[in-house]
Amino acid sequence: MQRSRRDFLKLAGVSALGLSAGTLGFLGEGAQAADALPSAADFAKPAKAKQWGMVIDTAKFDDALFKKCIDACHDNHNVPKIEGKQEIKWIWTEDFEGSFPTERPAFLAEAQEHRKYLLLCNHCANPACTRVCPTKATFKNDEGLVIMDYHRCIGCRYCMAGCPYGARSFNFRDPGEFIAKDKLNLQYPHRTRGVVEKCTFCVEKLAQGKLPLCVEASGGAMVFGDLEDPKSEVRKVLKEKYAIRRKPDAGTDPSVFYIL
Amino acid sequence: MIEKALKGSPRYFGALMVFLAVMGIGGGFYLIQLNNGLMVTGLSRDVSWGFYIAQFTYMVGVAASAVMLVLPYYFHHYKAYSKMIIMGEFLAIAAVIMCLGFIVIDIGQPQRMLNVLLNSTPRSVLFWDMVVLNGYLILNAVIGWTSLMAYWKRMSPPTWVKPLVYTSVVWAFSIHTVTAFLYAGLPGRHFWLTAILAARFLSSAFCSGPAILLLLTLLAKRLTGFDPGKEAVKSLSTTITYAMCVNVFFFFLEVFTAFYSNMPGHMDPILFLFSGFEGHTYMTPFMWTASFLAIGSLVLLIPYKWRYNPDILVPALIMLVIGTWIDKGMGLIAAGFTPNPFERVTEYLPTGPEIMIALMVYALGGFVLTILWKIALEVRAEVEGSL
Numbered sequence: 001m002q003r004s005r006r007d008f009l010k011l012a013g014v015s016a017l018g019l020s021a022g023t024l025g026f027l028g029e030g031a032q033a034a035d036a037l038p039s040a041a042d043f044a045k046p047a048k049a050k051q052w053g054m055v056i057d058t059a060k061f062d063d064a065l066f067k068k069c070i071d072a073c074h075d076n077h078n079v080p081k082i083e084g085k086q087e088i089k090w091i092w093t094e095d096f097e098g099s100f101p102t103e104r105p106a107f108l109a110e111a112q113e114h115r116k117y118l119l120l121c122n123h124c125a126n127p128a129c130t131r132v133c134p135t136k137a138t139f140k141n142d143e144g145l146v147i148m149d150y151h152r153c154i155g156c157r158y159c160m161a162g163c164p165y166g167a168r169s170f171n172f173r174d175p176g177e178f179i180a181k182d183k184l185n186l187q188y189p190h191r192t193r194g195v196v197e198k199c200t201f202c203v204e205k206l207a208q209g210k211l212p213l214c215v216e217a218s219g220g221a222m223v224f225g226d227l228e229d230p231k232s233e234v235r236k237v238l239k240e241k242y243a244i245r246r247k248p249d250a251g252t253d254p255s256v257f258y259i260l
Numbered sequence: 261m262i263e264k265a266l267k268g269s270p271r272y273f274g275a276l277m278v279f280l281a282v283m284g285i286g287g288g289f290y291l292i293q294l295n296n297g298l299m300v301t302g303l304s305r306d307v308s309w310g311f312y313i314a315q316f317t318y319m320v321g322v323a324a325s326a327v328m329l330v331l332p333y334y335f336h337h338y339k340a341y342s343k344m345i346i347m348g349e350f351l352a353i354a355a356v357i358m359c360l361g362f363i364v365i366d367i368g369q370p371q372r373m374l375n376v377l378l379n380s381t382p383r384s385v386l387f388w389d390m391v392v393l394n395g396y397l398i399l400n401a402v403i404g405w406t407s408l409m410a411y412w413k414r415m416s417p418p419t420w421v422k423p424l425v426y427t428s429v430v431w432a433f434s435i436h437t438v439t440a441f442l443y444a445g446l447p448g449r450h451f452w453l454t455a456i457l458a459a460r461f462l463s464s465a466f467c468s469g470p471a472i473l474l475l476l477t478l479l480a481k482r483l484t485g486f487d488p489g490k491e492a493v494k495s496l497s498t499t500i501t502y503a504m505c506v507n508v509f510f511f512f513l514e515v516f517t518a519f520y521s522n523m524p525g526h527m528d529p530i531l532f533l534f535s536g537f538e539g540h541t542y543m544t545p546f547m548w549t550a551s552f553l554a555i556g557s558l559v560l561l562i563p564y565k566w567r568y569n570p571d572i573l574v575p576a577l578i579m580l581v582i583g584t585w586i587d588k589g590m591g592l593i594a595a596g597f598t599p600n601p602f603e604r605v606t607e608y609l610p611t612g613p614e615i616m617i618a619l620m621v622y623a624l625g626g627f628v629l630t631i632l633w634k635i636a637l638e639v640r641a642e643v644e645g646s647l
Contacts, residue, residue: 087305133383
């Protein structure tokens with residue numbers, strides 16, 4: 001089943017490449033000029049890894065940089081801005097206690113105590129969310145990314161109960177009207193109501209050999225690479241600096257590391 | 261046999277009309293939910309399951325509880341249950357139908373529901389819950405209907421029913437065990453992450469389910485004159501009492517483990533339920549009500565002279581049902597999500613539309629049960645000459 005699905009996706013990918021390689025006349029000149037669609041050449045050299053991972057150097061962040069990273073993600077992925085407890089977020093900030101509750105912090109050093117921390121999906125090596133999904137709508141791909149098939153998701157929200165990091169959001173309502181029309185990114189689909197969504201480590205950028213948008217925007221405060229490759233940049237950073245992960249006792253083996 | 265459902269007193273049709281009316285009103289709210297999404301509920305990013313899933317869980321217990329009649333009757337040839345056994349099986353059918361209904365109203369994309377079959381995923385407990393619930397529905401429908409048909413024709417049931425009955429006994433335990441596994445296998449949800457959850461589910465099911473069955477049977481007795489037999493009422497009330505004792509005992513096991521170990525993750529959800537967490541005390545009145553009702557019901561049920569007195573039995577059972585319903589139908593799900601992964605509290609109470617949509621499913625169950633019990637009682641009246 002999974003094999004044939006992957007084959008289909010490959011085929012669909014190739015067809016899409018074929019389409020985008022030609023000029024898409026129906027979009028008109030304006031659309032093309034403003035938002036040039038990626039062409040086949042853009043996908044010629046995808047970034048590859050066994051397990052993508054990320055190191056966040058928390059000391060390098062201030063409010064402006066947080067905003068820059070969050071906006072880069074949310075604007076490009078058409079994440080709707082919904083106020084209140086039914087909000088949708090892929091990447092956001094929390095204080096120390098909210099980020100690392102199992103540390104049970106006491107008498108924390110002031111710098112760490114007052115700092116905020118950037119939270120996103122941990123793309124766990126052993127994710128609980130994909131284990132519980134009854135339709136494989138959320139799954140782990142060959143590169144260790146935990147991603148979503150929004151067209152297969154039935155909206156049972158079992159993955160949200162399964163995720164110990166609160167990384168998942170549910171579309172309680174139609175997201176369309178909560179995305180500013182002038183900000184709508186036509187190169188990325190927005191979701192429909194009734195499905196779960198989350199950070200994908202920019203799987204669509206990695207396929208073009210590019211870095212995730214938040215990493216790009218962070219100007220070096222976030223490092224991205226293959227955790228399985230000892231020569232990768234993330235591994236180099238982790239060798240030098242002490243870094244922790246959120247809730248390691250949940251057994252999920254998260255792939256996002258925090259340098260305090 | 262089905263034709264017996266088509267003739268009846270004005271009271272019978274009146275009851276059906278009431279159920280249909282509630283389904284209609286609830287259905288209106290469901291249409292609103294279908295058109296707007298689950299935004300009409302009180303659910304949130306942090307408390308992503310709520311009233312619907314809680315009712316589902318409670319009803320799985322009611323469905324499983326038929327085994328408290330089936331097991332003694334078939335394994336121990338306990339004949340006192342011969343008149344009630346079909347009522348239990350038919351209640352199980354209605355309960356499973358409600359379970360499936362609660363799942364359907366809870367999911368965000370119900371039109372994609374069959375993806376669970378199309379992309380069946382055995383590593384997901386939800387897949388197995390779908391298998392065991394539908395299997396249990398089929399088992400009870402086949403066993404109940406075939407046995408009643410045989411009884412109507414004054415024959416003994418065909419021999420192939422026996423293996424199905426034995427299967428259904430084991431299956432009954434499986435439906436509530438698998439339902440507990442939905443919750444008990446999730447890292448980071450401390451209130452559910454406990455090996456005794458399935459046992460707690462079963463014990464609460466085996467008191468609350470038979471209590472509902474007994475209350476409904478006594479109601480049927482008043483309305484139609486159907487007499488389940490003194491012995492059956494006595495035995496079932498004893499089963500209920502023991503199961504409730506075990507249920508309360510299991511709860512105290514949880515409390516001991518959480519508080520003697522002093523592990524914050526285990527204590528926090530229990531504190532949230534009974535004393536509030538970081539100033540959020542909205543669940544505490546419900547939970548203390550449940551506690552007093554539970555203890556109160558045991559005080560009334562444990563002395564056998566009180567238990568065997570219908571004037572005391574009925575209020576005791578009502579207390580028990582409300583107490584276990586608050587515990588499972590409100591507390592269980594909220595405490596699983598509270599505090600949230602960031603150790604904070606997002607309050608959850610069901611909204612009006614949410615309650616109305618849940619009532620639609622309950623009315624569907626009442627509708628199915630009324631028809632099934634009507635058929636069973638008519639058949640009995642015809643065969644025996646009286647109820």
